[in-house]
Amino acid sequence: MDRVSPSRLSDFKQCPQLFKFRSIDRLLEPATIYQARGTTAHLALQRLYGLDAVERTPERLYDLFREAWAEVRDDEYPDMFESVEEERAWGIESMELLANYFSVEDPQEISPVGCELDLLEEVNTVKVRGILDRIDENENGELVVTDYKTGKAPPERYALPAFFALKIYALLTRKHLGRAPVQLRLLYLNGPTLYSLDVDEQQLDAMEKQVRALWVAIQRAEERESYPPRQSRLCDWCSFQEICPAFGGTGEPTADMKRRPEQVPEPTPA
Numbered sequence: 001m002d003r004v005s006p007s008r009l010s011d012f013k014q015c016p017q018l019f020k021f022r023s024i025d026r027l028l029e030p031a032t033i034y035q036a037r038g039t040t041a042h043l044a045l046q047r048l049y050g051l052d053a054v055e056r057t058p059e060r061l062y063d064l065f066r067e068a069w070a071e072v073r074d075d076e077y078p079d080m081f082e083s084v085e086e087e088r089a090w091g092i093e094s095m096e097l098l099a100n101y102f103s104v105e106d107p108q109e110i111s112p113v114g115c116e117l118d119l120l121e122e123v124n125t126v127k128v129r130g131i132l133d134r135i136d137e138n139e140n141g142e143l144v145v146t147d148y149k150t151g152k153a154p155p156e157r158y159a160l161p162a163f164f165a166l167k168i169y170a171l172l173t174r175k176h177l178g179r180a181p182v183q184l185r186l187l188y189l190n191g192p193t194l195y196s197l198d199v200d201e202q203q204l205d206a207m208e209k210q211v212r213a214l215w216v217a218i219q220r221a222e223e224r225e226s227y228p229p230r231q232s233r234l235c236d237w238c239s240f241q242e243i244c245p246a247f248g249g250t251g252e253p254t255a256d257m258k259r260r261p262e263q264v265p266e267p268t269p270a
């Protein structure tokens with residue numbers, strides 16, 4: 001590996017074995033209706049901000065969601081639903097989540113600096129690549145980074161770890177734009193819930209050191225071929241529990257598990 005994404009750094013921090021399953025073994029997780037909704041909603045929200053402000057209405061967002069689903073359904077989520085009724089129920093639930101979005105913020109009032117930005121930057125000698133949902137300027141002209149989530153928000157006392165990857169996105173933004181964001185926002189459509197965290201240069205400097213330390217730990221793990229599982233309550237949501245050594249598994253993928261292709265397209269350097 002010569003680069004890493006904020007999500008994969010977050011995986012390693014959470015559990016080195018999980019990092020191995022996802023990044024070294026390149027195992028694909030079974031597609032779920034929640035992932036399908038997340039992919040489609042992100043695409044629809046990105047396109048919403050490509051429209052003139054006056055056109056950013058709920059009805060337009062619903063249309064964009066339908067269009068995006070028609071595009072991704074056959075390639076990325078074939079056989080997701082067993083019946084048209086099931087797919088329709090999922091669609092209705094998705095529209096309800098999208099309606100929630102307008103109770104959190106008014107997209108007609110927002111002029112993003114960028115949406116779905118593909119960033120590749122060197123952070124404290126580590127090449128980090130990530131796609132950022134949205135950057136705005138607040139009323140003082142300061143940068144605010146927003147990440148959309150279609151899942152349910154964790155209780156507030158567990159929210160802080162969810163900001164880990166977003167802090168790395170803040171580092172990418174600082175490198176890319178030459179200005180540090182002052183606030184990070186996690187916008188959960190399910191609820192809806194908005195968590196925000198103020199950040200400053202000192203905190204981001206500390207995060208840079210943490211990125212470097214994690215990268216060194218990843219390289220050490222690669223050299224030793226040692227990725228110890230780290231059990232936590234997050235194991236309940238792990239797709240690899242049945243093969244995880246911490247749960248009596250062999251650590252080897254089963255025959256029906258699919259892998260990502262080795263060659264992935266190179267992102268455009270920022």
Ligand code: SF4
Nearest residue numbers: 015018229235238244
């Ligand atoms: S089940 Fe838990 S310990 Fe095992 S890989 Fe997943 S997160 Fe790590």
